[in-house]
Amino acid sequence: MATESQQLYYKKLQSILKELPWYVKEYIDHKQRKLSTASLLNYCLDYKIFFNWIVSEQLFSGPIKDIPLSLLETLKAQQVEGFLYSLKYELNNKDITINRKLSALKSLFNYLQNIAENSDLEPYIHRNVMAKIEFNELNLNLETIANKMEGKILLGDEYENFRKFVAQDYGELVKDNKKLWNFYQVNRERDTAIISFILGSGLRLSEVVNLNIDDIDYVKNSARVIRKGNKEQYVYFSKIAMDDLEEYLKIRESRYEVEKQNKALFVAAAVGPKGKSRRLTPRSIEKLVEKYAKAFGKPSLSVHKLRHSFATRYHTEINDVPKLRRQLGHSSIQTTMIYTHIRNQDLKIAVDQMDIPEPEPEGKTDE
Template identity: 30%
Template sequence: MEKRTTYHEQIDIDNTLKLREVLRTLPDFVKDFFRAISTTTSTSTRIKYAYDIRIFFQFLLTENPAYRKFTMQEFTLADMDNITALDLEEYIEHLKAYKPLDDDEYITNGERGLKRKISALRTFYAYYYKHEMIQNNPTLLIDMPKLHEKEIIRLDADEVAKLLDFVESCGDELTPHQRKYYEKTRYRDLAIITLLLGTGVRVSECVGLDVEDLDFKNNALKLLRKGGSEMFVYFGKEVEKALKDYLEIRKGITPLSGHEHALFYSSQKKRINVKTVENLVKKYSRQVTTTKKITPHKLRSTYGTNLYQETGDIYLVADVLGHKDVNTTKKHYAAMDDSRRRKAAKAVKLREE
């Protein structure tokens, strides 16, 4: 029997092939770095590093007069050694708004984008410095971009109920043409949104599910979590019903070859992708709230907050969400919510009534 290639295995294959293509455009010495980190990083991390490092070399080619006549493959470790902290400060400023090669559209980076790119460069430089291939590491002489804390956005209990009700019944408010399309995807969309709200799985974990990953005997999902570990996540009756209703519809779908095992199908009868799930969450949630930008990750935050409020067990929340560090969980899900703040307003009496 031929071995089935899972979604995550296919992603790794695709990323490996993409990485090889990117490395062909970069200086030869860069390959040493990627070989060294291949056993400690995911393919997703490595391809992101490759794109970020390529942006750095493109910056040197277009913005640094010393390298105007270079091609990217001509850079050497000696050139790396000549880069100064001032060059890197100019690079950070460049990243805030720049045009990639062969593109007229500006790309911008906020705090998190800047930090990721400088972190990639630090890791890159650290490898060559540690192995004494260069004498200087200018990335240690610059400050990392500061991240300002963002308010955690999640749905309130009444908004969760409204969202699920809307997905179930909004066909009543649509034109006949809209309703025809809506009816095709209603059970799938309801199953996806109920699953995200009822288990807190990541959107990448959701789209990667195969039908064989469902266990209705124990009401469990088998997940490959971030970092590569496998675990079971359990779900309740509402998720069970939404999944079973969708599976009845799924029986009538003949998928494209290679997509037979996917749990959730797109309208093209292929495995649904992350972008499609993001779009459907956005489409439904804006009918419920206009002040919150709801994404699949916000549904995960909603689940995490609800689980913490119900159990008060931050370690359980960390485990179920697949966080390796409980401090990440504390930061996001143990934040004081509005209802507790309102209690604080009534707790202190200034004068006896």
């Protein structure tokens, strides 16, 4: 059953598909079983930028949805390089962002040339210009990435101090501001549970947003999550996170006036006299993390940096890259290897506070 955020992404996806050529919709339909709706939406946003560029360069006159396959087949490599040039110097995209957009285009063109076929069993296009275009070289190695990350995550005592700040100290900071103090008192348990849950599991923002009450195993301290590619997996979280979650659950139903049919784990209060409590949105969680991070004195913190903070501690305490890869849901072990390059003497302080149950043998978990 689709969650509220998945339904929202689906509606946005269907809306933007109406603006794009028919063969893009066919490609998206082909990829729906393999990619999340959020990923497909990002693909379509990238395609819209590309097709709008085609019109702006006067390579086609008319709505972008009418751009024919024949035009794609006759694009020159120099023209595509011009598009990538505009991404960098006109839209200020970084090389890694340009690579992502190019990857989306390569995937579409590959489908049109090697997978899709017309009624005569011929491919949609015979010439694939994207196959000639190379990705930007990214000079950052794992150690460089790790060093850049190191100053933006929680290390040593900061890990527990930030959780404690959300649970208690922020209230002292804003006690003279009645509006901020009241808002904090209403959401203190919920916000603490969210921060603690990310710090104690390393879940992605979308995975936290989509959690339902029934997804939590209160005996094994694990949560059922839908990872990238719509893959179901059970992920462990810390005992501290469970304690904070249970404190929140004691007040969730009464304080937020949650209706029984609302199974969302993390909810927002109803808005207006006839409003209903609702699942917290990704942006709402991002904003609450930003609020506490700024007040804590570490404004660089984000949901993703909290995930990095968890991964760094996990690697330090357990030192098992394959297990960490599974916990984080990485498709490539190279991504997980970043955390083996973060070097900071304060990390040893975190060991005694680390409280993550040893995962069961792989065969006993639900992949």
